[in-house]
Amino acid sequence: MAGAALKAYEDRMDAVICAYVAAHVWRWGARRNWTLGPAGSGSIVLPALRPDINRSDGL
Numbered sequence: 001m002a003g004a005a006l007k008a009y010e011d012r013m014d015a016v017i018c019a020y021v022a023a024h025v026w027r028w029g030a031r032r033n034w035t036l037g038p039a040g041s042g043s044i045v046l047p048a049l050r051p052d053i054n055r056s057d058g059l
Contacts, residue, residue: 021045 001009024047025033037043 021047 025045028047032048034046034048035043036046
């Protein structure tokens, strides 16, 4: 796969991952997601690998 076909595939995979993370945040909120970076200037949200570790402190 190369060129336009690869780009289209990557775009679809990106959409699936974004939808999964959005659903995870909607379902679990801050208790099972990590927010990395300050919310005002951009941040990354990740499903927590270990929910017992709180990483929502802007690291």
